[in-house]
Amino acid sequence: MKRWLAEGYETSSPGGTFDSVSERxxxxxxxxSQRAALLRALKDTRGIRYRGNAEDRAGRVGAAFTVGSRYGGLPxxxxxxxxxxxxxxxAYEEEITDDGGKLNxxxxxxxxxxxxL
Structure with missing residues (x-):
């Protein structure tokens, strides 16, 4: 599963892995069984943090996992x-944590x- 997640990505960085999961x-x-394999692959992602329960924009509560990254160029x-x-x-979200550069x-x-959904 980890190899499959990395296919088509230039890097297997934590940010790239999270982006790949979202895209897939x-x-x-x-x-x-595939979801279980995916979660097992994510468990070994460098820097992954369990953030507890969070609510998505549709009002559903789930287990939130985050990574800090510069994948795509910005922190x-x-x-x-x-x-x-x-x-x-x-759900999947990306949040700029520092200078947003040209995004202003x-x-x-x-x-x-x-x-x-």
Whole structure:
């Protein structure tokens, strides 16, 4: 699963891994065993932090995992929110944590939010 997540990405950095997970869930349905394998692969991601329960923009509560990253060039925190009952991805967010550069935003600033319904 870890190799598959890295396919098509120039780096297997923590930020790249989180981005890949988000992208894969956009157009795929994962079986329970595939979701379990994905979560096991994420467990070994460098710098991953469990942030406790969080609510997504659709009002659902899930287990939040974050990594600090410069994936894509800017300092940010990437968050994956999973349903603790079945391992489905509920949401993915990227938040600029420092100077937003040419984006001209004050940090902290959410610059990407995907809600999986």
């Amino acid at each position: 869930f956009l157009d795929r349905h994962f079986s329970p 940010k925190e990437q968050t994956l929110l999973f349903d603790p009952r079945n391992g489905n991805l509920l 935003v004050k940090s902290p600033a959410v610059v990407l939010c995907i809600t999986y």
